[in-house]
Amino acid sequence: MSLIRGGMNRGLPSFSRKADIIQTQCIILHVLPFNLVEFGRRTNKAAWRRQRPFCKMNGLPAKCTRIKNMTRRPCAGINFNPHSRSASIKPFIILISVFCLLPPCLLFFHDLSSMADHGAPSFEKPRLVVKKVLAKSQEDGDGASVRRSIGRPELRNLDPFLMLDEFTVSAPAGFPDHPHRGFETVTYMLKGAFTHQDFAGHKGTIRAGDLQWMTAGRGIVHSEMPAADGENQGLQLWINLSSKDKMMEPRYQELQSQEISRVEKDGVDVRIIAGESFGVRSPVYTQTPTMFLDFTLQPGAEVHQRIPESWNAFVYIVDGEGLFGDPSAAPAASHHVLVLGDGDGLSVWNRSERQLRFALIGGQPLKEPVVQHGPFVMNTHAEIQQAFHDYQYGRNGFERARKWKSQQ
Numbered sequence: 480m481s482l483i484r485g486g487m488n489r490g491l492p493s494f495s496r497k498a499d500i501i502q503t504q505c506i507i508l509h510v511l512p513f514n515l516v517e518f519g520r521r522t523n524k525a526a527w528r529r530q531r532p533f534c535k536m537n538g539l540p541a542k543c544t545r546i547k548n549m550t551r552r553p554c555a556g557i558n559f560n561p562h563s564r565s566a567s568i569k570p571f572i573i574l575i576s577v578f579c580l581l582p583p584c585l586l587f588f589h590d591l592s593s594m595a596d597h598g599a600p601s602f603e604k605p606r607l608v609v610k611k612v613l614a615k616s617q618e619d620g621d622g623a624s625v626r627r628s629i630g631r632p633e634l635r636n637l638d639p640f641l642m643l644d645e646f647t648v649s650a651p652a653g654f655p656d657h658p659h660r661g662f663e664t665v666t667y668m669l670k671g672a673f674t675h676q677d678f679a680g681h682k683g684t685i686r687a688g689d690l691q692w693m694t695a696g697r698g699i700v701h702s703e704m705p706a707a708d709g710e711n712q713g714l715q716l717w718i719n720l721s722s723k724d725k726m727m728e729p730r731y732q733e734l735q736s737q738e739i740s741r742v743e744k745d746g747v748d749v750r751i752i753a754g755e756s757f758g759v760r761s762p763v764y765t766q767t768p769t770m771f772l773d774f775t776l777q778p779g780a781e782v783h784q785r786i787p788e789s790w791n792a793f794v795y796i797v798d799g800e801g802l803f804g805d806p807s808a809a810p811a812a813s814h815h816v817l818v819l820g821d822g823d824g825l826s827v828w829n830r831s832e833r834q835l836r837f838a839l840i841g842g843q844p845l846k847e848p849v850v851q852h853g854p855f856v857m858n859t860h861a862e863i864q865q866a867f868h869d870y871q872y873g874r875n876g877f878e879r880a881r882k883w884k885s886q887q
C-alpha cells in the first residue's frame with residue numbers, strides 16, 4: 480500500500496482504542512512468559528425574480544499494532560523447571576496468562592476480520608444496493624447542465640444529503656450570484672476550473688482534483704462560474720446541517736489536489752475527501768459527520784470499504800461500470816446513483832475491461848424535519864420565511880448581500 484500524497488496520515492483506524500487495550504495488556508504480558516511485539520437542495524419564482532440574477536435559476540429545490548510471534552517462550556526471571564520450587568506457581572501463571580491473552584486475541588481477530596478496506600470481504604452485514612436511479616441531464620443555474628442524482632423527484636433526499644449534481648459547464652453558463660443558508664456545499668472538481676466569489680470578499684479558483692467545502696451556515700451569497708476553456712466538470716454535494724448548526728458562522732475549507740490524501744493498493748486508488756480509508760483520515764472537518772471517497776478501480780480490482788452502520792450511504796458512478804454489494808449483481812454503469820441498504824461495509828468489483836471511477840458518500844442522518852426552498856434549507860416553514868426576509872432586507876448574516884455583486 481502506498482500513501483501517494485496529502486500526507487495527513489493522522490488517521491488511526493477505528494480500532495486504535497482497542498489496540499491501546501491490547502498494548503496495555505501486552506505490557507502486562509511482558510512480565511508473563513510470552514513474547515509479544517507491538518501491532519498494532521422550487522422557489523417562489525416571483526419573489527426570486529424580484530431579487531437577483533440568481534432568480535433566473537430554477538430553484539431546487541492505525542495504524543494497527545499487531546501481535547506477532549505468539550509463541551511461548553520461557554521468560555527471564557521465571558523458572559520453568561518442573562522440578563524447581565517455583566513450579567508450584569506454574570498453573571497460576573498459565574491461568575493469569577490465559578486470562579490476559581484471551582481478550583486481546585479475540586479483539587485482534589475480530590479486527591482482522593473487519594478490516595474492510597484492507598482485505599477480504601468479511602463484513603458482518605454487507606451493504607447491498609436497494610435503489611438505482613439514472614441521473615439524467617437537466618439545466619440549472621444560468622444555462623448550466625447538471626446530472627442531479629440525490630435531489631431529483633425519485634430521490635428527494637437521503638438524510639443528511641440534499642443534493643448531488645454532476646455539473647458540466649462551459650462559459651458563459653454558470654451559477655451567478657445566489658444565496659445559501661442552513662447547509663454545506665461541497666464542490667469537487669473533475670475537469671477544468673471554477674471560480675468562486677462571495678459577498679465577504681472571498682475569491683478563489685478550484686481546478687481538477689481540488690475541493691471546496693463550504694459551510695454556509697447562517698448565510699453566504701456567492702457566484703460559481705467556469706474558469707477554463709471548454710467543459711468544466713465536477714460534483715457538488717449539499718449536506719444538511721443540524722438545527723443547532725444552521726445559523727453558525729459560515730466557514731470554508733479548501734484543499735488543492737496535492738493536499739488530498741491518496742492511497743494506491745492492488746489496482747485501487749482512493750482519494751480521501753472526507754472520512755477515512757485504508758487507515759488514512761482526511762483533515763476536512765465535517766460539521767455533519769460525512770465520508771466522501773473518490774475510488775478508481777483498475778480492471779480486475781476490488782475494494783471492501785467499511786461504512787458506519789447507522790449512516791445512510793450511496794454511490795455515484797462517474798465513469799465505467801462495476802459490481803456493487805454483490806458480485807453476482809448486474810453491473811451498474813456511469814451516471815447512476817446507487818442507494819445502499821443497511822450494513823457495515825460495501826464491496827465493489829471491477830470485472831470490466833475499463834477503469835471504474837465512483838464516489839462513495841455516507842453520512843450520519845440528522846433525523847430532523849427538512850423544509851427546503853431553493854437554496855434555503857431549514858427545519859420549519861417559519862424559518863424559511865425568516866430566511867427570505869433576512870436575504871431581502873440584509874439581516875442575520877445577509878448584511879453584506881444588499882450591496883454586493885460579483886465581478887464579471
Ligand code: FJE
Pocket residue numbers: 536537538539619620625644646654657658666673703714715853854
Ligand atoms: C442552483 C440554488 C443554487 N447545482 N452544481 C438554486 F445554489 C444553485 C447552484 C447549483 C450549483 C452550483 C455548482 Cl458550482 C454546481 C450546482 C446547483 O448554484 F443551480 C439553483 N437553481
Ligand code: FE
Pocket residue numbers: 654657659664701703
Ligand atoms: Fe452555490
